[in-house]
Amino acid sequence: MARRKNMKRRRVILGNTFRLIRENGMENVSLQMIAEKSGISKSLLQSYYPHKAKLISDIVRNLFNTLGEQVDSYDNIKHFSPYAHMKAFVYTIGVLGMHDAGLDRIISQAFTNNETLDNWGVMLIKWVRDTHLFDDVGTSQNELESGISFVTIGAGRLYHDRKKHRLTAEQLADYTTSSLMFSFCHCKPAEIDQALKDGHDIIESADMESVHTAIDTMFDEDKEIIS
Structure with a gap:
C-alpha cells in the first residue's frame, strides 16, 4: 500500500512538472511552484525529488x-x-x-x-x-x-x-x-x-x-x- 501511494504521488509530481515546464520553460519553474501545483509542501516534494535535475531526468x-x-x-x-x-x-x-x-x-x-x-x-x-x-x-x-x-x-x-x-x-x-x-x-x-x-x-x-x-x-x- 505504501509503495502504491508513493508511486501515485510521484505520478502527480511528474505530471505537474511536465505541464509546468511545457507552459513556462525549465528556467521559469521552481520546486515551490511544483509543490504548490501538486498540493504538497516543498519539503515533502524534496523527499521524493531533492533536486530539479532528478525530476527532469525522470x-x-x-x-x-x-x-x-x-x-x-x-x-x-x-x-x-x-x-x-x-x-x-x-x-x-x-x-x-x-x-x-x-x-x-x-x-x-x-x-x-x-x-x-x-x-x-x-x-x-x-x-x-x-x-x-x-x-x-x-x-x-x-x-x-x-x-x-x-x-x-x-x-x-x-x-x-x-x-x-x-x-x-x-x-x-x-x-x-x-x-x-x-x-x-x-x-x-x-x-x-x-x-x-x-x-x-x-x-x-x-x-x-x-x-x-x-x-x-x-x-x-x-x-x-x-x-
Whole structure:
C-alpha cells in the first residue's frame, strides 16, 4: 500500500512538472511552484525529488519510453531495417519538438544539459538492446554503442541549431542515421540510401496525432511510469 501511494504521488509530481515546464520553460519553474501545483509542501516534494535535475531526468526517461512504444507501433515498421527504424525514431523526436513549443522546451533541455543528454544516449542504447534492433547487424556491440553515443550528441547539436541551418525533422533524422551507418556500421552508400528511403516510407504512414496524445497522457493514472 505504501509503495502504491508513493508511486501515485510521484505520478502527480511528474505530471505537474511536465505541464509546468511545457507552459513556462525549465528556467521559469521552481520546486515551490511544483509543490504548490501538486498540493504538497516543498519539503515533502524534496523527499521524493531533492533536486530539479532528478525530476527532469525522470520526465525525459518517461518521454523516451513513450516515444519508443509509439514508434514501435508504426505501420509495417517490423518489415524495415533497424536503420530505417532509427530514422523514424529520431524524426519523431524532432518533429514533435519543432511543432510543439512546450515539448521543444523539454527536448531542448534534454539535448543541452549534460546529465539529461547522457540519459538520452544510455536510454537509446537500452532501447536498442531491449528491442534487439541491431542484433543482425554486423557491427560489434562496443562500436555500435560508441556510434549511438556519438550521434546522440550530434543530433542534439543539430536540433539546437536547426533554425540557423534551416533543418527539417527529416533532415535531422537523415543526418543522424547516415552518420551512424557510415562511420560506425560501415554501410555502403546504397544501403544508406535504401534505409533513408524506407525510413521516409515509415514516417509518411505514421499517425503523429496518436503520438502526441500518448505524450499528453503519459502520466495519467492508467499509464505505467518510470521513476
